[in-house]
Structures are given as C-alpha cells and as structure tokens.
Amino acid sequence: MSITILLRALDRAMQERVAEISGQNVYKCMQCGTCSSVCPMSGDMEITPRQAMLLIQHGLVDPVLSSRTPWLCASCHTCQVRCPRGIEVTRVMEALRQIVLRENRDMVNPREIPAESIAEMPQIALVAGFRKLTS
Ligand code: SF4
Ligand code: SF4
Incomplete structure (x- = not known):
C-alpha cells in the first residue's frame, strides 16, 4: 500500500x-x-x-x-x-x-499551574478544567 x-x-x-x-x-x-x-x-x-x-x-x-x-x-x-x-x-x-x-494525552499539567493561580481560581473551575483537559 x-x-x-x-x-x-x-x-x-x-x-x-x-x-x-x-x-x-x-x-x-x-x-x-x-x-x-x-x-x-x-x-x-x-x-x-x-x-x-x-x-x-x-x-x-x-x-x-x-x-x-x-x-x-x-x-x-x-x-x-x-x-x-x-x-x-x-x-x-x-x-x-x-x-x-x-x-492518555493531557492538555494541562496540574503541577505546572502556579500556586497563586490555584489559590485565586474557583474550585469548580479547576475541577471542570481538569475534567475537560486531562485524560
Ligand atoms: S463550538 Fe459551539 S459549543 Fe463550542 S463554544 Fe462555539 S458555539 Fe459553543
Ligand atoms: S451551522 Fe450547521 S450546517 Fe451551518 S456550517 Fe455550522 S454545522 Fe454546518
């Protein structure tokens, strides 16, 4: 072929x-x-x-x-x-x-998100983002 x-x-x-x-x-x-x-x-x-x-x-x-x-x-x-x-x-x-x-490809690495950003983000947004962007 x-x-x-x-x-x-x-x-x-x-x-x-x-x-x-x-x-x-x-x-x-x-x-x-x-x-x-x-x-x-x-x-x-x-x-x-x-x-x-x-x-x-x-x-x-x-x-x-x-x-x-x-x-x-x-x-x-x-x-x-x-x-x-x-x-x-x-x-x-x-x-x-x-x-x-x-x-098994992730579009975001949670370990690379700055701690300050995690502290500022609404938890529901974080959870929704991980569900959408990680395998
Ligand atoms: S592609 Fe459709 S569902 Fe996705 S953001 Fe655009 S309008 Fe909304
Ligand atoms: S609205 Fe529907 S028919 Fe029109 S371009 Fe988008 S998918 Fe195609």
Missing part, C-alpha cells in the same frame, strides 16, 4: 471515530457558517467550527486535532441550537477532545 493510500485510510479511520463518538453525520453540514458566527469562542480559534466541519468532511481530522479549537470550545451549545441542519456541533468538539484524551 502506498503512503498516500495509507494516509487516506488513516484519515478515514479517524473520520469514522469522530462520527462514532459524536453520533453526528458531518456530511449534513452545508457550510452556512451559522455556527461560526454565533460561537463566542470562534474569534480565538485558528479553525472555526464551520472550517472544522469542512475538514472533517474531507477526512482531514488531524489539522483540527492539532488546533486549539476543540479545547477552546466552551460547550455552550449555541452553535447546535442555531444549526439549520440539526448537527450537534458540541458533540463533534467533544469527540475531538475524547480522541486526544483517550491516548
């Missing part, structure tokens, strides 16, 4: 994992951009929710996984409430995070 075919197969496998974990059919996305326009975090995302859907549709999951987009997603559900195709984008973002976390 050539490298190109192998890479395409890997991308398809990753695409299927997103579909399996999220339960969403990204092919229903018609690229209207509503999700990106209502997302409170899209201004800080290098890949917007609409762009993420397009990349996943084409089996290009790795660029989305390598971006900060899934981690910046606040799970506010605004995008899926407004999506005209009924796609639960929040579940897609959660699936992307799960793929990384299930590889």
Whole structure:
C-alpha cells in the first residue's frame, strides 16, 4: 500500500471515530457558517467550527486535532441550537477532545499551574478544567 493510500485510510479511520463518538453525520453540514458566527469562542480559534466541519468532511481530522479549537470550545451549545441542519456541533468538539484524551494525552499539567493561580481560581473551575483537559 502506498503512503498516500495509507494516509487516506488513516484519515478515514479517524473520520469514522469522530462520527462514532459524536453520533453526528458531518456530511449534513452545508457550510452556512451559522455556527461560526454565533460561537463566542470562534474569534480565538485558528479553525472555526464551520472550517472544522469542512475538514472533517474531507477526512482531514488531524489539522483540527492539532488546533486549539476543540479545547477552546466552551460547550455552550449555541452553535447546535442555531444549526439549520440539526448537527450537534458540541458533540463533534467533544469527540475531538475524547480522541486526544483517550491516548492518555493531557492538555494541562496540574503541577505546572502556579500556586497563586490555584489559590485565586474557583474550585469548580479547576475541577471542570481538569475534567475537560486531562485524560
Ligand atoms: S451551522 Fe450547521 S450546517 Fe451551518 S456550517 Fe455550522 S454545522 Fe454546518
Ligand atoms: S459549543 Fe463550542 S463550538 Fe459551539 S458555539 Fe459553543 S463554544 Fe462555539
């Protein structure tokens, strides 16, 4: 099998994992951009929710996984409430995070958080952050 075919197969496998974990059919996305326009975090995302859907549709999951987009997603559900195709984008973002976390990769090291920050942060925010960012 050539490298190109192998890479395409890997991308398809990753695409299927997103579909399996999220339960969403990204092919229903018609690229209207509503999700990106209502997302409170899209201004800080290098890949917007609409762009993420397009990349996943084409089996290009790795660029989305390598971006900060899934981690910046606040799970506010605004995008899926407004999506005209009924796609639960929040579940897609959660699936992307799960793929990384299930590889035992942490996005934050609790030991590296300064003690002063821990003292200032609300405990509920710390717990929520660890649940979201650590495997
Ligand atoms: S709102 Fe729905 S259909 Fe429109 S770009 Fe976002 S995911 Fe696709
Ligand atoms: S759930 Fe995530 S992607 Fe959707 S609008 Fe909220 S922050 Fe943006």
